[in-house]
Amino acid sequence: MILLNLAWRNLWRNTRRSVIVLTSVAIGVVATVILDTLSRGMIFQMLNNQVGSHVTHMQIHRAGFHKNPVIQNTIADPERIETVLRSDPEIVLYSARVVTFGLLSSATNSSGISIVGVDPERERSLTTIRSYIVEGSYLTGAPREIVIGKALAEKLEVGLGDRVVAMASAKDGTMGSELFRVAGLFETFSSEFDKTSVYVPRSSAQAMLELGSEVSEFAMLVTDPDRLAEISKRLRSRLGEEYEVLPYTDLLPFLVLQIELYDQSMVIFYVIVGIALIFGIINTMLMSVFERIKEFGVLKAIGMKNGRILFMVLTEALFLGIIGTVVGFLVGYLVYLPLSTYGLDLSAFSGSLRSFGVGAIVYPVLTAGVITNALIIIPLMAVTGAVYPAVRAMRLEPVRAIRYV
């Protein structure tokens, strides 16, 4: 304990110098924590946006549809699935959809699209797509309405009330087509989504694709997304091999992988910041050792061994690292708090953010990963920075050190 006490007091022998190095550590930590939470926020938003606006927590298809989404691969008896879903206590909401690829044409232009036939009433609470409508309205339930992205409307040079023709191969192999009227335009977090997705009433899609009452997928929300693995397993066993039950982690594997990789890549980032801070620590600790040469000489003369000298110097740096990190973390947290509520408006960069599906406003996310990264890596790096100064102190010869002027 005396040794810790001694290390602590040594820290404050030159208060100004310690405060300067603490400030630099703190600033490094503030910057890193803010950047880290914002980046995490962006990835989570990418995922949440997609899950919330369209993908939903879980989907059920005829087996193989996710890999090969052809129109023939339909759910022939949707009632059976509905019965299962309705009786499952953990499924809050579900809706049946018709999904296929096709072409949307106006008088001037045409574009490849993903046609989603939905039940407007049920989709209302299932997804948030309705909140992205910027002109007109969402599907009202009237037949042959279509809601498309604003970007697609611009490409096709159509506006509200204009007519467009959708074409796609029908289940019987013929080419199905239907005339729709633009009822609303949406502008989401993702320019890609805006250009490629259109919504029509499910009944219109079923008619156009000769599906009768068949559907392509069930999309649903569960009470607790953390329990998706258990829920999907249960549904799988109730529905059998004929169907695939896919939680969003299977539907958006790339994004999920990105989140998993993020933690690891961020460690490297903290280490890089730590390396930048190491130089400040080396400098401070070297000065501090050089100022105490006589003292180290006396300590070694009276029999203090190198292990303890190493421990003392490293502890001084560890204290610097911990204090700087904690202060930096607290300041970072104070910045994070309002940002996590109000978000950071990155409209200036929203073009590029939208192409990544993030949206214009980023809400930082603080996870346990941020805390452990900051609170472990940075103090460790501070200790690393004290190794060389400590070795210098250990190498001092007591006789020379005491004579040192």
Add this chain to the structure above:
Amino acid sequence: MTNPILQTKGLEKIYENDGVPVHAVRGIDLDVFAEDFLVIAGPSGSGKTTLLNLLGALDTPSAGRVFFEGTDLSSKSKSELASLRLQRMGFIFQAYNLIPVLTALENIEFTMMLRGIDKAERHARAQAVMEELGIAELAHKRPNHMSGGQQQRVAIARAIVTDPAVVLADEPTANIDTATGKALLDLMERMNSEKHITFIFSSHDPQVIGRGKRLLCLRDGRIDSPRE
């Protein structure tokens, strides 16, 4: 006669000063016995500090040997020598003896901490020794709030609190006034006679030299005129 606790045989120390060899100690044969109160006197540059450093296992001789309690110091590693200093010796330097951020009490406890003595015991012993040396009121003062003489008293307390076999003091009174120096010598003398701790100290102050029970005069690294 008993065996000497410190013994040197043909001790030599040659420093290399910018390529010029400096012969600081030239062939010293010396026996120091338990309960000696030995003064090493001599003009500046005569090798007093060098000899004390060799006796205290702080430095290694260029030739010859130092035996401490019968063991040849040259057979020991640096870490073993550090243990030896910690366990068996006490040191008082001319100045800057104390750790500036620790109080007098903590400074005295420090060597006991290094020896692994538990907190309660070292606290009790530090207080007892301060009491004994009449410096109890300094317990919670830091060195920069003490006079030079007070600092040296704390240094003596630190040196003797671990009950060493020998205390080596290099000009312990050089930085303090005569009266304080005398009091300090009284203290060391008392510790020598009461606690049977061997003291070896250097000085070139005639008043201090006169206090030695045994005197060793150095001149150019050689024993000039031993007086027992």
